[in-house]
Amino acid sequence: MAPAFWAAAGLGVALGAAAPAMADEAPKYGGILTYMIPADSPPSFDAQREETYATIHSAAPFYSVLIRINPDNPGSTTDIVCDLCTEMPQPTDGGKTYTFKIRDDVTFHNGDKLTAEDVAASLNKIAFPPEGVVSPRSATFMMVDKIAATDPHTVVIDLKFATSAFLPALGDPYNWVYQKKMLDKDPIGTSKTLWVLARSSSRNSKRVN
Numbered sequence: 001m002a003p004a005f006w007a008a009a010g011l012g013v014a015l016g017a018a019a020p021a022m023a024d025e026a027p028k029y030g031g032i033l034t035y036m037i038p039a040d041s042p043p044s045f046d047a048q049r050e051e052t053y054a055t056i057h058s059a060a061p062f063y064s065v066l067i068r069i070n071p072d073n074p075g076s077t078t079d080i081v082c083d084l085c086t087e088m089p090q091p092t093d094g095g096k097t098y099t100f101k102i103r104d105d106v107t108f109h110n111g112d113k114l115t116a117e118d119v120a121a122s123l124n125k126i127a128f129p130p131e132g133v134v135s136p137r138s139a140t141f142m143m144v145d146k147i148a149a150t151d152p153h154t155v156v157i158d159l160k161f162a163t164s165a166f167l168p169a170l171g172d173p174y175n176w177v178y179q180k181k182m183l184d185k186d187p188i189g190t191s192k193t194l195w196v197l198a199r200s201s202s203r204n205s206k207r208v209n
Contacts, residue, residue, distance in 0.1 A: 047174040048126055049134040056173055063176035066100060066119055066155070067167065080171045084119060095162030100155045108179050116149035121180040123147045123157075123170075140169040 039054035047055050047063065067088070070079040082088060085100040092099070106114040125133065127141035143166055146158045159166060 047176045048122070048178075049136065050174070051136050060173060060176075063178075064106065065171070065173065065175050065177060066123070067171045068173065069171055077168060080167050084114065084177060091162070093158075096159040098157045098159075098166070100157070102153045102155060104153060110179075112179060114177070115152045115180075116155045117152070118180045119155050119177050120147050120149040121183055122177045123155075123175065125183060126175055137169070137172055137174060140165075140172065143169075 037054055037057045039052065039057070042050055042052050042055040042058065044050060045055060045059045047059065065083045066085055067080050068083045069076060070081045073079045080088065082103075084103055084106060086103055087101065089099050089101075091097060100119075102114065102116045102119055104113070108114065124147050126135050126137055127144050127147060129135035129138055143159050143161055143163050144157060145160045146156075148156050148158075150156050157170075
């Protein structure tokens with residue numbers, strides 16, 4: 001977008017006049033959003049196996065992660081908040097066990113409810129990839145001993161040793177959660193959007209519900 005240059009006084013008046021109208025405007029749903037990505041098309045839209053930011057920029061709105069850097073404080077590396085969990089857990093067993101309670105209000109695009117098994121299966125594939133499966137971030141999970149869903153809404157992660165490097169590794173934006181039954185097929189995201197087009201290396205569109 002070309003930059004617009006405003007006189008300071010004029011800008012202040014314009015913003016002041018627009019604020020009440022914008023506050024009263026009802027949000028618009030539906031349609032197609034087209035946006036630019038200054039990168040070549042990614043090899044795939046599977047963040048668990050890719051390292052290019054083109055994957056994140058184009059497809060991250062379609063997926064969720066267990067935890068993430070606080071979007072209101074993106075410059076931080078330690079301000080970590082829940083995405084699919086209900087609250088950040090306090091570690092037990094000397095800092096070696098983390099128990100995450102999973103939200104019960106999340107569904108996949110196909111309407112299936114998210115469960116702890118989906119989260120555990122996704123993280124296990126990243127931390128302990130099967131033979132022949134590429135997982136560039138498996139090394140960052142070298143402190144992890146076991147990841148298990150102990151009930152439909154609980155994921156327990158046991159570490160080999162306590163370390164402050166664990167939560168940042170878990171909060172990596174590439175750690176997308178896929179549906180367990182689809183991990184060997186086409187991954188399904190948990191965001192309420194539907195990917196409709198990736199026309200070129202820099203132009204992308206999505207249909208928004």
